[in-house]
Amino acid sequence: MTTPSTESPMTDQSDQPVRILVAKPGLDGHDRGAKVMARAFRDAGFEVIYTGLFQTPEMIANAALQEDVDVVGLSILSGAHMSLFPAIMTALANVGRADALVIAGGTIPAADVTKLKELGVAEIFGPGTRLQDAIEFVRQHTGAMSEAARDAS
Amino acid sequence: MRRRHSAEEEADGVLGGEIGAVARAITAIENDLPAGHHVLNRVFPHTGTAHMIGITGPPGAGKSTLVNELIRSYRAGGAKVAVLAIDPSSPLTGGATLGDRIRMLEWHNEPDVFVRSMASRRFGGGLAQHTLTVAHIFDAAGFDPIFIETVGTGQDEVGIASLAHSTVVVQVPGLGDGVQTLKAGALEIGDIIVVSKGDRPDAQALARDLRRLQTLHDREDSPDDRWNPPIVMTSAIEQTGFDKLSAAIRSHKEWLQQSGTWEVRVRTMLATEISSRVQRDLMRRIQSQSVNQDAAINAVLARQMSPLAAADRLLESLSNR
Ligand SMILES: Nc1nc2c(ncn2[C@@H]2O[C@H](COP(=O)(O)OP(=O)(O)OP(=O)(O)O)[C@@H](O)[C@H]2O)c(=O)[nH]1
Numbered sequence: 001m002t003t004p005s006t007e008s009p010m011t012d013q014s015d016q017p018v019r020i021l022v023a024k025p026g027l028d029g030h031d032r033g034a035k036v037m038a039r040a041f042r043d044a045g046f047e048v049i050y051t052g053l054f055q056t057p058e059m060i061a062n063a064a065l066q067e068d069v070d071v072v073g074l075s076i077l078s079g080a081h082m083s084l085f086p087a088i089m090t091a092l093a094n095v096g097r098a099d100a101l102v103i104a105g106g107t108i109p110a111a112d113v114t115k116l117k118e119l120g121v122a123e124i125f126g127p128g129t130r131l132q133d134a135i136e137f138v139r140q141h142t143g144a145m146s147e148a149a150r151d152a153s
Numbered sequence: 154m155r156r157r158h159s160a161e162e163e164a165d166g167v168l169g170g171e172i173g174a175v176a177r178a179i180t181a182i183e184n185d186l187p188a189g190h191h192v193l194n195r196v197f198p199h200t201g202t203a204h205m206i207g208i209t210g211p212p213g214a215g216k217s218t219l220v221n222e223l224i225r226s227y228r229a230g231g232a233k234v235a236v237l238a239i240d241p242s243s244p245l246t247g248g249a250t251l252g253d254r255i256r257m258l259e260w261h262n263e264p265d266v267f268v269r270s271m272a273s274r275r276f277g278g279g280l281a282q283h284t285l286t287v288a289h290i291f292d293a294a295g296f297d298p299i300f301i302e303t304v305g306t307g308q309d310e311v312g313i314a315s316l317a318h319s320t321v322v323v324q325v326p327g328l329g330d331g332v333q334t335l336k337a338g339a340l341e342i343g344d345i346i347v348v349s350k351g352d353r354p355d356a357q358a359l360a361r362d363l364r365r366l367q368t369l370h371d372r373e374d375s376p377d378d379r380w381n382p383p384i385v386m387t388s389a390i391e392q393t394g395f396d397k398l399s400a401a402i403r404s405h406k407e408w409l410q411q412s413g414t415w416e417v418r419v420r421t422m423l424a425t426e427i428s429s430r431v432q433r434d435l436m437r438r439i440q441s442q443s444v445n446q447d448a449a450i451n452a453v454l455a456r457q458m459s460p461l462a463a464a465d466r467l468l469e470s471l472s473n474r
């Protein structure tokens with residue numbers, strides 16, 4: 001149950017692991033990107049709620065609400081992102097989770113990246129970026145968040 | 154940035170069944186934050202009615218699929234259903250992939266179905282430290298029944314039986330021969346036994362083995378009002394057995410209430426919750442005195458003291474403070 005040694009590598013971990021929803025919105029049936037993302041976040045010590053393929057904006061928002069995640073990680077190939085992302089941001093706001101940190105991985109043209117960030121997507125990790133960058137990004141941005149949660153209590 | 158909520162606001166939110174408030178209260182309890190304790194203190198007097206149903210069985214046995222079907226059956230009767238689905242944390246990184254929700258996505262747009270995934274955080278026994286405490290929040294918010302799906306378990310993880318009113322043990326064909334069936338201590342905790350994946354060719358044989366095992370256990374002097382755990386075969390592919398299963402769960406609840414066993418179980422459940430909390434806090438206090446602990450480990454390493462004597466000394470050091 002509890003690790004007995006103070007020197008154990010397990011005891012230095014926070015009591016509050018990052019909770020992240022990993023979902024693949026849209027209609028194309030490729031979930032490899034989402035699975036790689038889920039795996040990397042899990043290995044980074046995050047708690048990953050994996051809901052897989054074909055997630056509608058409402059499914060994503062409801063999962064974010066009930067699971068009370070800190071982060072929503074979306075895997076997106078290409079094409080529908082300019083309609084999907086606004087719909088997802090709206091759905092999150094509708095359930096009162098506009099505060100969730102939204103990140104995305106996938107191929108998105110630079111011009112669209114700017115627009116998506118204006119919508120509130122925190123960061124987009126293109127094909128050239130390392131998963132480690134996404135992990136670091138989440139760590140930095142949720143560290144601040146959980147501090148706020150702590151003094152709220 | 155999230156808005157701050159006072160404990161009163163959050164407790165009122167929980168009692169009013171507000172989804173966001175329930176979700177936040179669960180996080181606070183899971184993370185053992187003072188906010189969680191405050192909310193629980195306020196809502197706990199309003200709990201005690203919900204039927205807590207444990208679902209346990211080996212990894213991949215079909216537990217989540219089963220819960221999904223049970224949601225359907227209870228929703229048809231208009232119930233507000235909550236699910237607490239536990240999956241294992243990695244012993245190395247502490248991370249977890251929580252993948253039970255994916256089997257229950259069809260209810261995503263249904264405000265009266267609340268599915269919450271929870272990592273075991275290495276608690277052991279197929280459970281998480283705060284399992285029942287989180288279930289109280291659902292209870293306070295008006296959810297009834299509350300399903301608790303354990304981590305995929307082996308032969309020895311029976312803790313769920315002391316945290317639920319009714320325990321459903323899921324068995325699945327193809328995991329071994331009759332010897333595994335005989336060995337499984339987990340069977341004994343089942344108020345209801347499910348043979349899942351009934352569409353598989355060897356399901357009938359498994360059900361037969363289980364039935365034989367049950368007659369062995371039957372004692373001739375058993376009182377008339379004893380509960381005899383039914384064996385129910387289900388198949389998600391053929392959509393069979395789930396009505397029978399939910400009927401069996403409902404009649405178990407009736408039996409609990411009529412026989413007076415309900416109160417006995419509730420007492421066990423709460424006692425278990427309290428003692429698991431006490432154990433954890435004692436452990437924390439011992440660990441916080443790392444000097445003592447290191448000294449004790451060193452003495453045992455040098456074979457100057459036995460592990461049992463070292464444990465005694467650590468416990469004494471707590472009471473001598
Ligand atoms: N043939 C058949 N397959 C099933 C049935 N029920 C579930 N499965 C399959 O079994 C696999 C595991 O199902 P889950 O419901 O996730 O099982 P679980 O016990 O919750 O798994 P863990 O939570 O990982 O331990 C999935 O691929 C399901 O599609 C069934 O009745 N028949």
Ligand SMILES: [Mg+2]
Pocket residue numbers: 216217218252253302
């Ligand atoms: Mg499952």
